[in-house]
Amino acid sequence: MTTFRLVTPISEEQVRKMNVNDILYITGTIVTARDQAHKRALQFHEEGKSLPLNLEGLAVFHCGPIVKKEREEWKIVAAGPTTSTRMDIFEDQFIKNFKTRVIIGKGGMGKRTTEAMQKYGAIYGAFTGGAAVLAARAITRVKKVEWFDLGMPEALWILGVKEFGPLTVAIDSHGNNLFEDVRSKTEENQKLIYKKLGLIK
Amino acid sequence: MNLKKTIEDVTVNLLRLAVTELPKDVKEALKQAYHHETSQAGKTQLQAILDNIELAEKTSTPMCQDTGTIIFYITAGADVKGLDKVEKALYDATRRATTEVPLRPNAVDPFNRKNTGDNTGRNIPYINWEIKPGNGIEITVLPKGGGSENVCAMGMLSPGEGIRGLKKFVIDTVVKAGSKPCPPNILGVAVGGGADIAMKLAKKALLRPLDKPNVNPELAKLEEDLLEAVNQTGIGPMGLGGKITVLGVNLDYAVRHPASFPAAVAFNCWAARRASARINSDGSTEYLTHEVR
Numbered sequence: 490m491t492t493f494r495l496v497t498p499i500s501e502e503q504v505r506k507m508n509v510n511d512i513l514y515i516t517g518t519i520v521t522a523r524d525q526a527h528k529r530a531l532q533f534h535e536e537g538k539s540l541p542l543n544l545e546g547l548a549v550f551h552c553g554p555i556v557k558k559e560r561e562e563w564k565i566v567a568a569g570p571t572t573s574t575r576m577d578i579f580e581d582q583f584i585k586n587f588k589t590r591v592i593i594g595k596g597g598m599g600k601r602t603t604e605a606m607q608k609y610g611a612i613y614g615a616f617t618g619g620a621a622v623l624a625a626r627a628i629t630r631v632k633k634v635e636w637f638d639l640g641m642p643e644a645l646w647i648l649g650v651k652e653f654g655p656l657t658v659a660i661d662s663h664g665n666n667l668f669e670d671v672r673s674k675t676e677e678n679q680k681l682i683y684k685k686l687g688l689i690k
Numbered sequence: 691m692n693l694k695k696t697i698e699d700v701t702v703n704l705l706r707l708a709v710t711e712l713p714k715d716v717k718e719a720l721k722q723a724y725h726h727e728t729s730q731a732g733k734t735q736l737q738a739i740l741d742n743i744e745l746a747e748k749t750s751t752p753m754c755q756d757t758g759t760i761i762f763y764i765t766a767g768a769d770v771k772g773l774d775k776v777e778k779a780l781y782d783a784t785r786r787a788t789t790e791v792p793l794r795p796n797a798v799d800p801f802n803r804k805n806t807g808d809n810t811g812r813n814i815p816y817i818n819w820e821i822k823p824g825n826g827i828e829i830t831v832l833p834k835g836g837g838s839e840n841v842c843a844m845g846m847l848s849p850g851e852g853i854r855g856l857k858k859f860v861i862d863t864v865v866k867a868g869s870k871p872c873p874p875n876i877l878g879v880a881v882g883g884g885a886d887i888a889m890k891l892a893k894k895a896l897l898r899p900l901d902k903p904n905v906n907p908e909l910a911k912l913e914e915d916l917l918e919a920v921n922q923t924g925i926g927p928m929g930l931g932g933k934i935t936v937l938g939v940n941l942d943y944a945v946r947h948p949a950s951f952p953a954a955v956a957f958n959c960w961a962a963r964r965a966s967a968r969i970n971s972d973g974s975t976e977y978l979t980h981e982v983r
Contacts, residue, residue, distance in 0.1 A: 567755035619754035620742040
């Protein structure tokens with residue numbers, strides 16, 4: 490288990506050095522994106538339109554933050570991760586087209602995303618579900634908000650972060666998926682527990 | 691005293707306390723979990739959780755962005771005058787807390803998808819009533835997170851299978867839930883009564899402090915057995931693998947119809963928020979779950 494402290498933009502080479510169970514802290518820029526933002530970004534790509542910012546080497550955060558405006562400035566109140574599996578249907582194309590190197594969320598992602606991460610060089614960093622104050626503290630400022638018409642939780646919040654983490658590398662760029670490993674182990678354990686309790690022979 | 695105003699003010703305090711500071715028993719259980727967890731990924735999650743709850747408490751900020759659906763448990767003394775004002779006081783307090791704490795507006799009309807914006811609406815906040823002799827009122831608030839609610843399960847089991855069936859049902863429910871309910875969780879488990887009764891009892895069982903064993907020694911033993919079993923699943927903190935998937939199992943029951951064996955499993959996330967206070971007839975208030983400075 491190694492701890493990495495990386496500054497964006499993050500290169501493919503840096504991502505390839507990480508393995509599942511490693512810990513990552515990110516300084517630089519991360520961008521929130523949920524279902525609607527993923528959908529629109531891929532639509533833009535298809536139509537040949539450019540995105541409001543270049544996502545290459547940045548981290549995308551599955552998060553619908555609570556944000557308030559103080560004087561003329563946006564302030565993040567709480568910014569915990571949302572369940573990532575909802576983005577599974579978009580993420581492979583997203584990684585391929587925009588060269589995002591880190592995806593941050595909770596609960597893990599599936600086979601499609603794992604394969605894309607291996608192919609194009611990206612990792613999934615699990616942030617503790619519900620740890621919204623910890624996340625907000627690492628966000629130094631809201632740099633910009635784009636696609637605000639999608640609503641506060643769905644907009645692209647471009648965030649300046651300092652030591653954002655700890656992120657547990659749960660999918661690496663070598664085809665490993667920690668959540669999948671735990672799930673299959675859990676199913677084996679289930680049978681052992683049945684046996685121990687005499688629920689099956 | 692002005693009963694309505696006292697209840698409203700105390701309830702706003704309870705909502706703030708609940709979402710910003712975990713009760714002592716939950717904090718202690720999370721610390722113990724960190725101590726006992728052997729998986730590195732699991733330990734990292736627990737450390738982040740402990741850091742997060744400390745920061746939330748210090749800055750009086752909600753510890754999770756999901757401040758839940760607001761559920762109340764009221765035990766009212768039969769001699770209290772003005773019980774008809776309690777419901778309005780609880781609704782007004784919920785509205786006030788939504789802007790004052792703040793709470794995330796979490797009340798959405800299921801049919802037109804409109805968010806009411808203030809955490810109130812038809813049947814929500816939900817109020818559970820109990821009348822007892824006396825002239826005080828006890829208020830408990832349970833802000834119930836959505837992620838853990840989504841994996842709650844109800845089973846009409848076979849009476850012939852009995853407790854064996856219950857054990858299997860609890861294990862299967864936890865395995866199926868996996869990382870979704872933000873483990874380590876607290877489980878409320880109840881059997882008997884009927885479908886609705888079992889789930890109500892299971893949810894109410896989430897309120898029992900983790901350091902208070904079941905008063906029934908047989909059930910206390912079953913709680914321990916179930917806890918040991920679900921912690922052998924290996925799901926671990928946030929589903930990243932480890933020994934600590936569940937912090938405690940709280941059991942309750944009702945007698946059952948001979949042909950039925952209803953079983954309910956209610957989940958709470960690691961942010962197992964709750965707060966209680968007693969308002970006495972002279973208007974004085976004791977906070978039961980939190981130290982109020």
